Amino acid sequence: MPRPPTTQQFVLDELRRAILSRELAPNQPIRQDSMAHTLGVSRVPLREALKTLEAEGQVVYRPHRGYTVAELSLADLLEVYRLRELLETEAATLAPARAGEEDAARVREELHAVAGAAAHDDLVEMISSNRRFHFALLEPAGMPWLMRMVRTLWDTTDAYRAVYYNSPENRDRVLAEHESIARAFEARDGAELARLLRQHREHAVTALRATLDPPAND
Amino acid sequence: MPRPPTTQQFVLDELRRAILSRELAPNQPIRQDSMAHTLGVSRVPLREALKTLEAEGQVVYRPHRGYTVAELSLADLLEVYRLRELLETEAATLAPARAGEEDAARVREELHAVAGAAAHDDLVEMISSNRRFHFALLEPAGMPWLMRMVRTLWDTTDAYRAVYYNSPENRDRVLAEHESIARAFEARDGAELARLLRQHREHAVTALRATLDPPAND
DNA sequence: CAACTGTATATTGGATCCAACTTTACGCTG
DNA sequence: CAGCGTAAAGTTGGATCCAATATACAGTTG
Structure with missing residues (x-):
């Protein structure tokens, strides 16, 4: 290495x-x-x-x-997800129409990487390939400033993704959703892609809220 | 100093x-x-x-x-304005409803600061108070992560704002629009505020495009 | 005994020095 | 003369050293 x-x-x-x-x-x-x-x-x-x-x-x-x-309060977490929604919706809507063949190949490749990592129970690799998968979906939009911002938003919530992936149900759900997400991308359907990604995030944020809210720690 | x-x-x-x-x-x-x-x-x-x-x-x-x-291409400039639209629309929609009395006072204060600077032909002061005015409008939304991003977007385009303000017509237009913007804020009308700000930016970006596009420099 | 002040210590901020890399210039070779 | 390789110079990357600021504590004073 x-x-x-x-x-x-x-x-x-x-x-x-x-x-x-x-x-x-x-x-x-x-x-x-x-x-x-x-x-x-x-x-x-x-x-x-x-x-x-x-x-x-x-x-x-x-x-x-x-x-x-930095301490990330629940309010911060929700705000970050809201910002991701605003920015990623924009990129997802535009990306498929602007994507070339190599972009689609990249998406497929990362899709399989996530599935493979999940099959081997490799959490670390699953998190990083999941990230590459999502960025491969958005990158074709050709908005470098947006990508930079989305990147930092992902960075700040990486810790919580590990929590989310700890549950096998969540993992399975992610894999299933990735399939339809990839299909929407290949069908060049930006609106549908944005909708599916929104759902995808929605579930994650709900699950995280449930995990973090009730303990009433601190 | x-x-x-x-x-x-x-x-x-x-x-x-x-x-x-x-x-x-x-x-x-x-x-x-x-x-x-x-x-x-x-x-x-x-x-x-x-x-x-x-x-x-x-x-x-x-x-x-x-x-x-960093070199800012026209594409970059347009992207930055598009991102400002996404983020500032969100904040502007929410801010008035969440604003308190002191927030409104702050807005009024900065409104007058911009007008005063314009009256004295103080470009530098006009740019900085204009910035404070806009941030005072958005700050009450209570979204620190968004504000941070908006701040860097403003930073990257500061150079162009100076260009824009060079024209007296643009300055007059800005002052007039600020009036109605402040009224929408005080009326607690988030949707209207967002709409007016959108118009505000729209004009700036059109003017800048006209300034930067035809010269065909470089 | 509380509050304040001065002092000692720990930690960060900044300057200087040395090492590693990149680039450029030069000379060699074909 | 073109192209390549090599060496030297210039620039950045990193380490160490010193200065400035903040914090903790003890002593003093009301």
């Missing part, structure tokens, strides 16, 4: 992974000195990576007080 | 201003050494500021090749 080209990229990946896996808990301060030491790098690339995460909303920065892992 | 609390904030402001004013031209590489020297700081805070700008899409970064000022 080749290490990323630059150290700061490596640090960025590590921090993302650590936040995702809750090794770094929400609201936890990130001590630069110890964190740098842990990762085996100096503070400079660490600070640059933190700046990137700050811009994405993954960490909160206060001058002279350092960085803390 | 007090200098910002941290150097990197100062650098960030300076870079934003320089990019906005075209002192730094699109596609121009930013030499860290000379830029740091020019600003009278070291390269460390400069690099952190550049990371922030990279995340906002204002500069492009390629490892070991440095940062260049």
Whole structure:
């Protein structure tokens, strides 16, 4: 497994992974000195990576007080899903009409990747290929600014996707829905694609709400 | 005029201003050494500021090749306005119903600030108060993630706003439209507010297209 | 005893220095 | 003379060092 080209990229990946896996808990301060030491790098690339995460909303920065892992409230979660709805609906509506043959092939390929990962019970691979699948659906719309925003929205909710995929019923449902989603894409039916994706998200957000709301923690 | 609390904030402001004013031209590489020297700081805070700008899409970064000022094509400009439409429509629809008295006061205040700046032919102040006016309209929606995205979209097109405001007719039109926009806000009519803002943007984008399209430069 | 102040310590912010990579210029070779 | 390879220069990436700010604590004073 080749290490990323630059150290700061490596640090960025590590921090993302650590936040995702809750090794770094929400609201936890990130001590630069110890964190740098842990990762085996100096503070400079660490600070640059933190700046990137700050811009994405993954960490909160206060001058002279350092960085803390961002806390995502239920309201935040719902807002993020609402924004995904606005942006992804736009892209999904346009993408199929603008897609070429290679785009369709890409979608099919990732569809199978998700199914394969699910069959092997590989959660990590399922999450990443699922992401590639969805982006392959939207990318053909040719809206790089939108894609950038959608990407950060996905990043902030990655932690919750792991929760969602823990349930076998949810996994099965996802796979079944992916099938019809891919069909709508290949049929060049943007409106239908947007509708199906909306449903897809709707279920996820409902399930997450049920998981997170009642415990009444904190 | 007090200098910002941290150097990197100062650098960030300076870079934003320089990019906005075209002192730094699109596609121009930013030499860290000379830029740091020019600003009278070291390269460390400069690099952190550049990371922030990279995340906002204002500069492009390629490892070991440095940062260049991002070029905004016409397609990019149109996409950014389309995204503003999606996001601002959402916020504008919700904001009036959720606004309190102090929110309305804020809107009125900024409305007058824009008019005052226009009366004094103060373009810079007009641009910044115009921005505060629009954000005051959207802020009450209570969607921080959306606001963050809208903010970066505004940042990327700030340079064009200066162009737009150069024309006295455009300025007059803006002031007139602001009046009715503020009235819709105070009437708690979200749908109408969204509609007026849409019109507002529509005119700007049409004017900009006319300005930028025919010259057939580059 | 509470509140305030001064001081010590921990942590972040910034500057300088060295290493790695990229690019360019130059000379060699065919 | 074209093309390639190589070396040198310039630029960025990263590490270490020092300064500035914030926090915690102890001592003092009302």
